Amino acid sequence: MNDRVNSDITTPRKILRPRRLALLGTVAALGVAALAIAPGISPYGINALIAPAQAAEAAATPPGFGDLVSKVKPAVISVRVRIDQDNDKSAMLQQNRMGSDEDTPFDQFSRQFGFRFPGGANGMPRQRHQMITGEGSGFFISADGYAVTNNHVVDHAESVQVTMDDGTTYTAKVVGTDPKTDLALIKVDGKKDFPFVRFSDQKPRIGDWVVAVGNPFGLGGTVTAGIVSASGRDIGNGPYDDFIQIDAPINKGNSGGPAFDMNGNVIGVNTAIFSPSGGSVGIGFDIPASTAKLVVAQLKDKGAVTRGWLGVQVQPVTSDIAESLGLKEARGAIVDNPQDGSPAAKAGIEAGDVITAVNGTAIKDSRDLARTIAGLAPGTSVTLDVSRKGDSKTVTLALGELPNERQAKGNSKGNADEGRGQPGAGTPRLGLSLAPAGDVQGAGQKGVVVTEVDPQGPAAQRGIRTGDVILNVGGKAVSNVDEVRSELAQAKSSGKRSVLLQVRGAEATRFVAVPLA
Structure with a gap:
């Protein structure tokens, strides 16, 4: 009986050992991508195992x-x-x-x-x-x-x-x-x-x-x-x-x-x-x-x-503006002022008009309008979709050529601080460079335009920025650099510690009190 039991145990061992070796051989074959396949394992099964591994490796390594x-x-x-x-x-x-x-x-x-x-x-x-x-x-x-x-x-x-x-x-x-x-x-x-x-x-x-x-x-x-x-x-x-x-x-x-x-x-x-x-x-x-x-x-x-020129000063249409004008959405560019003699003025564009499209293409905002017009050649005929007081109309006009910024002549452009340190010079320093508004395209005709700001100067610390227009100094209207210097010097000689400027910025006109350095 013992012999029979031993015989029963020995026989399965002899059968299992070849299977273990076959499985190890299969694993080795998979590891080196060999073609030798153990009995009972289909080559299609191996391909199914290898393909996902290769795909995962390829995906993990970007070209x-x-x-x-x-x-x-x-x-x-x-x-x-x-x-x-x-x-x-x-x-x-x-x-x-x-x-x-x-x-x-x-x-x-x-x-x-x-x-x-x-x-x-x-x-x-x-x-x-x-x-x-x-x-x-x-x-x-x-x-x-x-x-x-x-x-x-x-x-x-x-x-x-x-x-x-x-x-x-x-x-x-x-x-x-x-x-x-x-x-x-x-x-x-x-x-x-x-x-x-x-x-x-x-x-x-x-x-x-x-x-x-x-x-x-x-x-x-x-x-x-x-x-x-x-x-x-x-x-x-x-x-x-x-x-x-x-x-x-x-x-x-x-x-x-x-x-x-x-x-x-x-x-x-x-x-x-x-x-x-x-x-x-x-x-x-x-x-x-x-x-x-x-x-x-x-x-x-x-x-x-050279760029196309419409000749309007515009600003974006905000949600508040759109609501007040009865527009369905806040899109387009509202005209602040058409410049005299410009293509827009000749075509009848008025302040308060909202330009909503150019040649059938919707305009997102004022900057989009500027880019669109600038991308067209002077002389190009364009069609503008315009909303005026709730009514829609179409205006056709020929674009002009965008003028270069006119260069100031003589002493018409200069630094408000020039003369400082010279005999008899007593002009307070504001840290501004200015030019007459009439000499800067798009700035209008009144006041002087801030062309450069010293970031460490008193004017910069009060929020004056490049592009602002100073309309008056100390209650006196100014139109050139010499008038600004004169009013600053007079304010200082009167013992004032600051001077009141009326400034027109991109958004609104405001008064700014700037200390006299």
């Missing part, structure tokens, strides 16, 4: 940008400019300057590794009338050497030099600039085979991948990636703001560089960042390709940009 970068990077250039120190009003000096008194992150990097640069950086003294060097980015848009960059990169440049990805340098000339959109076109002569990229014909979607290439902090050839974060951003940079927001890191020196979609087309021109620290925090702004194409085409054709 790289290497092929895209190798395709577009040769067309991206570093732009180096030299600017006379006396011309340092250039906006470029505030955003991309190197070798200046400002302690940039690149200065810190340089000191850490023992590099030193002349001209005031790293504690070295600055000399008067020296040339300042600034750096930005750009990209070729044609094989014959046309390249795009920012206006603030080449503004007031005495010379422009570009460096390609392979280190080759060329001298470039400025073909034309457009400060209103911060775009510039430069040209390198002598070659017909430059690598170049094209602007995209499609508007990017929020969430699409974006790759930025440029010259941050003068380091050159830097690639970053991210997504399109938002579109239609108005950051107060100019009258036609319509920026694409991206989170691909861009920094000082990236200005003028391209942002690419995954097809290698330029969706935007890097132009600004939001940064409390001076470095990237993931909020960058690009000029859309659609805007850049129109501007660049005009710069190439005639070296300047």
Whole structure:
């Protein structure tokens, strides 16, 4: 009986051992993707096990940008400019300057590794009338050497030099600039085979991948990636703001560089960042390709940009305005005042009219109207949908050409603080630069326009901003800088500690008491 029991136990063991080995062999085969299959296991079962694993691994590994970068990077250039120190009003000096008194992150990097640069950086003294060097980015848009960059990169440049990805340098000339959109076109002569990229014909979607290439902090050839974060951003940079927001890191020196979609087309021109620290925090702004194409085409054709002109001062339609006018929704632009002799005035547009559409396309707000009209050529016939006192009407007119801001002549424009420190000069300092309203397009004819504000001055501390119009000083109407100085001096000589200004801002007219420094 014992023998029979032992026999019963031994037999199953002999059967089980081959099965264990077969299972181990199957596991090993799966591990190395072998084709040897243990008896009883279908090859279809193995495929079903392997396929999900491969799919999961592929999903966990996003595709790289290497092929895209190798395709577009040769067309991206570093732009180096030299600017006379006396011309340092250039906006470029505030955003991309190197070798200046400002302690940039690149200065810190340089000191850490023992590099030193002349001209005031790293504690070295600055000399008067020296040339300042600034750096930005750009990209070729044609094989014959046309390249795009920012206006603030080449503004007031005495010379422009570009460096390609392979280190080759060329001298470039400025073909034309457009400060209103911060775009510039430069040209390198002598070659017909430059690598170049094209602007995209499609508007990017929020969430699409974006790759930025440029010259941050003068380091050159830097690639970053991210997504399109938002579109239609108005950051107060100019009258036609319509920026694409991206989170691909861009920094000082990236200005003028391209942002690419995954097809290698330029969706935007890097132009600004939001940064409390001076470095990237993931909020960058690009000029859309659609805007850049129109501007660049005009710069190439005639070296300047002409825009359609309607000749109205407008403001957005708020919900309160819409309700008071009986409008169904708060959309469109309400006319504050048509300018005398303008196309709008000749066509019968009146103050209080609400422009709701141009050529059948709805207008969102006053800025949308400005961008739409500016995108049309002078002389273009347009149809405006207008709401007037609850009634709808259609007005057809031919656009004029947007006048350039008239430059003041002689002493008509100047600093309200000029003369300070001169014999007999007793004008109080407000920290303002002013120009007669009649010399600034769209400002009207009364008062003086604030063209620049010292952020540390008493006027800035009382809320005076660039673009405000000062109508009177101390109860006296003013129309030029000399009258402002005279009233300030009289107020001070009378022993007053402050002077009352009547100021017309973008929203309303108000009185502001400014201390006499």
